[in-house]
Amino acid sequence: MTRRRLTFVLFFALIPTVAIGGALLFRDLHYAWISLCVAVLTCLPIWYDFERRETGSSELMVLSVLTSLSVVGRFLFAWLPGFKPVTAITVITAMWLGAEPGFIVGSLSALLSNFYFGQGPWTPFQMFSWGLLGGLAGLLAKPLRRSKIRLCAYGVFAGVFFSLVMDLWSTFWMDGEFNIFRYSGLIKAALPIMIEYAVSNVFFLLVLANPIGEKLDRLRAKYGLFREPDRADDPR
Secondary structure, eight states: OOHHHHHHHIIIIIHHHHHHHHHHHHTTSSHHHHHHHHHHHHHHHHHHHHTTOTTHHHHHHHHHHHHHHHHHHHHHTTTSTTOOSHHHHHHHHHHHHOHHHHHHHHHHHHHHHHHHHOOSTTHHHHHHHHHHHHHHHHHTHHHHHHOHHHHHHHHHHHHHHHHHHHHHHHHHHHHSSOOHHHHHHHHHHTHHHHHHHHHHHHHHHHHHHHHHHHHHHHHHHHHOOSOOSHHHHOOO
């Protein structure tokens, strides 16, 4: 299996299955193990190729710095519950470095920052939400980089998506199963926070995209980081 196929299976099938299945089967009993499983699965694509790439350690350092920026940003805006730069930094990472780095930064940002904000059965869903938003942004990198309107639209989408996923977790936690009436009620109750998420994402994307993106562009050009591995590895 090529790294690209492995990434697709992990990010769009296995990780959501682990997060949702863990919530349904164990509820809040084993959330720490579920979070650990999501974290390991998130990092597998990078580990898969690490030993074969000369720039592997440099790439890990870049991802560590970006994740740290995301975590610190969440700390700095702790006094505003729905106003955080995590999504923006995750999306920017994916736009310039690719879907896999975006997923990793988003997922690990949730896990690491929750050592301050509080770990719980919601953590795997936050990891999945921010990770997937990074993964999708990586797939849509070219149109997002070319248009601020598209970038803002993605910021709004990201705010809505994150809120909907967290409401899904709340439904599982309250009822132990999916209840459409509960879910609908939670969405209506969380509408102000959803709007705050969306506005926050748009604001931070407009402020941070160019300065961080330019630096990431220089890093890629100077050190040859985050090259597409499948072209070299896949004999086809």
